[in-house]
Amino acid sequence: MKKIVTHTLVPHKSWRCIALMCLALFSLAATGSAQNLLTKTGGLTADPLQAIDQYGAIGSGKGLSLSGAILDAPLTTDITSSTTGRVWMGLNLGATQVATSISDTNAFGYLYQWGRGTDGHQIRGSLSIASQSATTTVPSPNTAKFIKSFSSNWLTAENTNLWQGIGGINNPCPAGYYVPTKAEFEAELILETQDAFTRFKMTYSGYRNYGDFTLSGSSQGSKYWTSTIGSIANFPYHQEITTASASVGASLGAANGMSVRCIKGTITSSVTNRIWMDRNLGAKEIANSAGSNTDSYGDLYQWGRGTDGHEKITSDPLGTLSTSNTPGHGDFIVNSSAGDWLSSLDNTLWQGVAGINNPCPSGFRIPTKGEFELEGVSVIGTNLKIPLSGSRYSSNGVFNSSTYLWTSSIGVSDGRKAQVLRWFVNSFIIGESFRGNGYAIRCIQD
Secondary structure (H helix, E strand, O other): OHHHHOOOOOOHHHHHHHHHHHHHHHHHHOOOOOOOEEOOOOOEEOOHHHOEOOOOOEOOOOEEOOOOOEEOOOOOOEEEOOOOOOEEEOOOOOOOOOOOOOOOHHHOOOOEEOOOOOOOOOOOOOOEEOOOEOOOOOOOOOOOOEEOOOOOOOEOOOOOOOOOOOOOOOOOOOOOEEOOOHHHHHHOOOOOHHHHHHHHOOOOOEEEOOOOOOEEOHHHOEEEEEEEEOOOOOOEEEEEEOOOOEEEEOOOOOOOEEEOOOEEOEEEOOOOOOEEEOOOOOOOOOOOOOOOOHHHOOOOEEOOOOOOOOOOOOOOEEOOOEOOOOOOOOOEEOOOOOOOOEOOOOOOOOOOOOOOOOOOOOOEEOOOHHHHHHHHHHHHHHHOOOOOOOEEOOOOOOEEOOEEEEEEEEOOOOOOEEEEEEEOOOOEEEEEEEOOOEEEOOOEEO
């Protein structure tokens, strides 16, 4: 053991192999709840989130490039699709290099159960347990274990929001990326095995069966998760690659272990070069040209509140103002006179990435009034594709068809208000609105 952990200056490919072997072998050798995992400094840890990951990173932190250089973010190696123009990661999540062949074992990567985060279970050779989790983050001592389940899910109750976009609760992809939808895979027209490798460097990476925990080898092809749930509960769709063909396959149980290929979830403005999320916060897909696909609408937030459940269109109205900036419930707070969900004003809740209740993914925040104005109609309408998502009244929580987006800017004419963008498909105005209203959010990178 000491001999392995003191080898910190080996060539980069050998270092990665040693790191991955240690993660797998130390997990298999562990007894009880102990997990002897290798850290970046060469020590050992019992916490898989503190262990060196596929990028030589701790958790979702910094990584190593193929040349061994330290990066500011995990290795992604982008590929721009010649079919759709979308930007994809050029390697499987967990791979140590871009595939040199369809059977390149160094490019196979991890095998995730649908909806789980990068908690150690995805490592090939991780221990297993036949006990479902009641929470979306598997608690210790089973955090890093692959959950066997004949009910098709590793969770006791289905949760369809775990991998939905950049802001998905357990999104395993690097910052700015997310697990693609069924429609996004279908749009790429990946119909042949060789095409899957040539254009996207996809591999015969195998998969893990949810029932008997067997690991199917490269001779069986591979399966890549989508974020789209099928018509049957607990059965998401997947992109399948066999030795004969490739297609978007029928839905399979969420407890299976499959490959993940992330897609970029941001748009770069053609006017300001600022980076925006490609969909409203909470949306399952990008808006179509008419902005009428309901899965692109996203959630409707009250200004300054965090993601606590109130933002869902189905949340119940509650007529009691909150005395805390974290109400402790998921109800939509209504009041016909105050215009706010808080009993006292707080202007700091959505200010920047460090805003107390900033609901955007890591590195993103609510845009200011000025940032929307700089983009203009062409970017907001064409590039950002703002859908007609509607809104909710602060007085009673009732949904209406008028489309607004929050800014982080405070109202000028009335301190109880915040500034908003009202969208009319081909034009917009900037105005002010009571903070208790429920409006859409489009996050911008800081």
